[in-house]
Amino acid sequence: MTRIAAVHGVLPPHRHTQREITDMVARHCLPAGADRRVLDRLHEGARVRSRHMALPLDRYGGLDGFGAANDAFIDGAVELGAEAVTGALRGAGLSPRDVDLLIFTSVTGIAAPSVDALLAGRLGLRPDVKRLPVFGLGCVAGAAGIARLHDYLLGRPDDVAVLLSVELCSLTFQRADASLAQLIATALFGDGAAAVVACGARRHTPGDGESGGGGGGGPTVVASRSHLYPDTERLLGWDISGSGFRVVLDPAVPDVVRKNLADDVDGFLTDHGLSRADVTAWVSHAGGPKVLDAVAEALDLPDGALAVSRRSLAEVGNLSSASVLHVLRDTLTAAAPPPGTPGVLLAMGPGFCTELVLLRW
Template identity: 85%
Template sequence: MTRIAAVHGVLAPYRHAQRDITDMVARHCLSEGADRGPLDRLHRGVRVRSRHTVLPLDRYGELDDFGAVNDAFIAGAADLGAEAVTGALGEAGLSPRDVDLLVFTSVTGIAAPSVDARLAGRLGLRPDVKRLPVFGLGCVAGATGIARLHDYLLGRPEQVAVLLSVELCSLTFQRADTSPANLVATALFGDGAAAVVACGARRHPPAGTGPTVVASRSRLYPDTERLLGWDITGAGFRVVLDAAVPDVVRKTLAGEVDGFLADHGLRRHDVTAWVSHTGGPRILDAVAEALDLPEGALDASRHSLAEAGNLSSASVLHVLRDTLTAARRPPAGTPGLLLAMGPGFCTELVLLRW
């Protein structure tokens, strides 16, 4: 089985109370004299207390074109990515030269050469390291990335693979856009990164005590492309966020989870830890309702949302990190389920064994 040797999460350098971000959004999105009451209620209602940004808040009003925004993404992604990978390798007791595959995912900026290529020399990776940059999976990419590391390592059990997620959601901020989708996005999303180090069955990490990956399942739902994603415009990434997403989760998730668990002789009550993408409060409520989870089952996800917001693909990896470092870890040998949703609309399920 693939072993998750380490998960290291980092947050962007500038931390802000939610109220300060609300004030910034009001300055740039609302016309002078406009009633900001609905914006204030929206930002309070998402249950986010603080978020981190890659730039100081006063810089966002100065980013006047997509090129400037993307330059900020490349610089910030390289810095946070290097910190995340270095931290994860250190926790696993491995060196950069041990890495055989580096998968990089983001949906908040673009680069060619890709960010992983820009990091290879900086980190000291081998010149023959295999790289796979991934764009477009969005929030699901943290779960999908772990699944694809597992697929790769099944055929190369002596190797080491790393997943790096960097999401700088603040850089997608659209000034003067008062659409409901944009205002919800300004309330929820934050900036951060995470790296996962995974080892094949014949490669035992010197350190690290993470779970094994048993299996994964991907599901893409037809005719749901406009539920979630981006419209790419002259001003950059404009969010697509349909209010129907929680209803889709309620209708589809239980069947997917039950079928996946049944394939491995399990039922929901066997799962000792649910590692869910943070989404937003309505998404987490929908997950809990769809799966009839006990009170507190998603506390790690709700805590991550409150302290850092939705970090897109990095969120579920932060929740996994927090689960592994909690005072009371899941009992050894028991199953866990990691899950996330993203554009497509799609879900990814990863069965773990603690």
């Protein structure tokens, strides 16, 4: 069975309070003299205290078009990606030359050669390392990426596979866009990266048997399940324009979660002889307060079940695909569940879709 050997999250150096970010958005998105009460209400209601950003705050107003923002994405993704993978391999007690597969995911920038290719030589990966860049999954990609690592390692149980997520959401900022979707996005999304090292069933690491989030003490992946909902393509995603990525964010997202998630989770757990009452940890993507409330309501979770996700949202914002990986890391290091018990890792994203991963702690 696939074992998660280490999870390492990193953040860019530029940290700002929510109020500082709100003021920047007001300067560049609202017309001069416009009433900013809606903006203030949306940012205050996001329950985000601070976020990290790829650039100093005063540089966002000067990003001229998609090309400039994407160049900044490539530079930032390579730096943060190298730090995330290096930290995760160190935590697992492995070297770059042990890596057989590297999956890279992001939905906030593009590159060709892809970021994983740009990192291979810098990290010291083998020339025959298998690479898989993934674009378009958005917030669900952290969970989907772990699921795909598991799929790969089931067929190659001696291998080591790494998932790298880098999301620089701030670089999708659209000047002079005062749409409701844009204002909500600027209230929620932050920048960050995370890497997961996973090992096949026959692959051993120096830390096997240790407790904690690295060195072999992480959970095993039991199974995964994907669910793509019909006729929901315009709920979440991007419209690509000359100025870059313009957010698509429908307020109906929490309603779709309430309507569908319980049946999806119950069916998944039942197939493995489990129920919601057996789950000792819910590792949920920190999609926003309304999404987390919808998850809690749909699954009838006890108070505090999503505390790690809510804390992550408050401290760093929604990191898109990296979000659920940061929550997984925090669960392992600060609130490790009882050994041998089941956990569910879940995320949602464009499509609209859900990815569920059954873990064994």
